[in-house]
Amino acid sequence: MLLIPIGYFHGSTTDKHRAPRQPNPEHGIDGIIKLDKGYDFEQALIDLETFSHIWVIYGFHKANGWKPMVLPPRGEKKRGVFATRSPYRPNSIGISVVKLSNINGLNITITGTDLLDGTPIFDIKPYIPYADAQYEANAGWLDGLNHEETEVLVTEDLTHMLDDEEIARIIKHAEQSLRDSPLPHPYRRIKHIEGNVYELSIKEWRLLYRIINERKVIIEAITQTGSMK
Template sequence: MQISPIGKFYGDAVYKYDAPRQGRLFAGHPGCIELAAGQNFEMALRDLEGFERIWVIFQFHENEGWRPTTRPPVPPKGKDRVGTFASRSPYRPNPIGLSCVRLLKVEGLTLFVDEADLLNGTPVLDIKPYIPMADAFPDAKAGWVEEQVGDLWTVEMSDDFSAQHRWIVEHSDFNLESFAQVQLSRGNFSKDVFDSSRRRLTVDTSAHAGVLAYRTFRIHFSYDEPARCVLLQRISSGYSAEDLKPGAEDKYGDKELHRDFLCCRRPGTK
């Protein structure tokens, strides 16, 4: 079998933890698919703009090997793992993914999409239109997933966090609000949302607060378990004052951004 990519997806999600687990749950994850030139794909795209959604078949290009079982972000009750074929795990015998994204517009060989759960640089293998009449089965049983339907939490931003986040977005490619939505909106706080094995996370259950690490920044949040709500309080630097001294090693190339962030003293910054 010979399969060649027809193009690539480009978006803000660079690392695996940046991408939403299911794109449709988090609007505001836009990107574009750029198809290869010289393949007559312009003709292949004809008449596609009339569709609101498209299926994108792609390659999990950053995976190594596969796993027969997987631990879902929200495991079923009484289980820690499920079979790979009963999951959406990216670690599959053949690293092929399927995503139903919203099609915004088509310009030449570029498809602008939203609600995408693909990483930047993902090879795209094929594109097909989503047809509700043939593709939607709203009454179909969803196995163990049905037990997790009520585990969606609301993630909101305080004014301080919003101002800080806006500054960071204007000065970098980082999107901390999007990352927090992905990491803190699924599961229940006693088990899954506060599961530090999947992310760099510390929680003070007595204070109903925690800190979530995003690259070299830290997201401070509080939560209301009865209301199923997370409030993003503020952002701080993960570097110490010693780390940010002139001449210190800059492994990730972002210390100047942190210095500017701290100097601006955005609301809530310490």
């Protein structure tokens, strides 16, 4: 079956490593789905604004090829790709439920998404609680993991640097990355420095942080390396 995009997502996240692992109204990204003109999509959108939440069906446009087994960001062993929401699927389709903020013509503003800028959108469906909210469902192997997020703090010195827009963005990215777990992982560029001190690399930035305990880390320094790519 050939899927034709009905439009594209426009948001601030272009790098797939920056996307939150699961959409989350609190930490998720806001953005706009702009549907294409000339296809009567204005009519197709009628009544959609009566829903608080919608499903977005989209393409993982930055995933190349598929793998039968993948290492999930919060697991320590590989899992079958069908047992994960990983983008590396035989058909690279993603589904995410997001909050619907506003519809203006062909523009749909959504919040709490994990979509990257430029993501092709294939379908929009209403979220229907009595069909979609399965209260008795378990979370499979994820139930075995600790769902508590790690709190990420910064030292007082660093808070002064947050006036710099780029530094604020990098710190925010680091928070997102360390929240799942502050320990080294193949999907994160983390180096053990000494004791409970680690270094996280994001682009040309290096962040030193200290693991207070499994649920609390503090970022103590941020430096920029020579390479300015």
